[in-house]
Amino acid sequence: MKKIKNLLNVFRKTSYFKMSVIGMIMLSFLSISCINKKDFFFKAMHDTYVNPYFLTVVFLIFICNAIFLAKCFFKNSAYIIRKKNLSNYLKTMSAYNLVIDLYSFLILLGFTAICVFLRVSAKIDIFEIYKYNINYFVYLVFYFVRTFIIIFLFTNMINYIFLLPKKYYNIIYIVICVLAVVLVVYPYNYSVVTLGNFHIFIGYYLIPLEYSSFSLELLFSVGIIMILYSCNIIIDYLFEKFIRGYNV
Structure with a gap:
């Protein structure tokens, strides 16, 4: 717990964090423009977070967090040398990345909640029905839990970029940013009624789709999370086995 507190204290003092907070505040204010003032609070929060443009910016925030943290680690080469092996290094990176992403996500959630609360004139009804007969x-x-886990698992793979030759950095950055934009323009099939409609593109689990039941949506969500987690494990294994040194 002390290590986490120290990490957040250091993170809060960086200019990157200050710029990130300003960006999240601006995003929160801009995102409520599409909200119907007559809506209740939780529906308005839902409509805000399923907006593809909003999600794209959240995705980019997580990407920037991963890049910032990885660069900080590599600047401190003495720390990396002290790690017993590459696997330990990557596990530490992932743990720190998780803490910073969760911290950033909660800050954004707080700012957005305040803006939405003011926008809908503090109308709250926790029993308002969404669909599937749940509120x-x-x-x-x-x-929120699904969105955080999916985006974190995907962007966490950015840690591995810094173990590749530097000539590949810009190419990979461009590919990742293009993918973030694709979240908005991708031609989604919005009707999901059978197991045959399962998709591996993560955008399908960030935007609202018409699932035939909540159990199907939950099953598909667990499926994509397991796939992303497996990708992290496989890449971790491949880098540990084939990358013998650190790219510092």
């Missing part, structure tokens, strides 16, 4: 509050908790 917006319950679905929002599920949606």
Whole structure:
């Protein structure tokens, strides 16, 4: 717990964090422009976070967090040398990345909640029904957890970029940023009624789709999370086995 507190204290003092907070505040204010003032709070929060443009910016924030943290680690080469092996280094990076991403996500969630609360004139109804006969509050908790896990697992793979030759950095950055934009323009199939409609593109689990049941949406969500987690494990193994030194 002390290590986490120290990490956040150091992170909060960086100019990157200050710029990130300013960006999140601006995003929170801009995102509420599409909200209907007559909506209740939890529906308005849902409509804000499923906006593809909003999600793209959140995605980019997580990417920037991963890049910033990885660069900080590599600047401190003495720290990397002290790690017993590459696997330990990557596990430490992932743990720190998780803490910073969660911290940033909660800050953004707080700013957005305040803006939405003021926008809808403090109208709150925790029993308002979403669909599947469950209320917006319950679905929002599920949606926030799923969104955070999916984006974190995907962007966490950025840590591995810095173990590749530097000539590949710019190419990979461009590919990642293009993917973030694709979240907005991708031609989604919005109707999901059977197991045959499963998709591996993460955008399908960040935007609202018409699932035939909540159990199907939950099953697909667990499926994509397991795929992303497996990708992290496989890449970790490949780098540990084939990358013998650190790219510092």
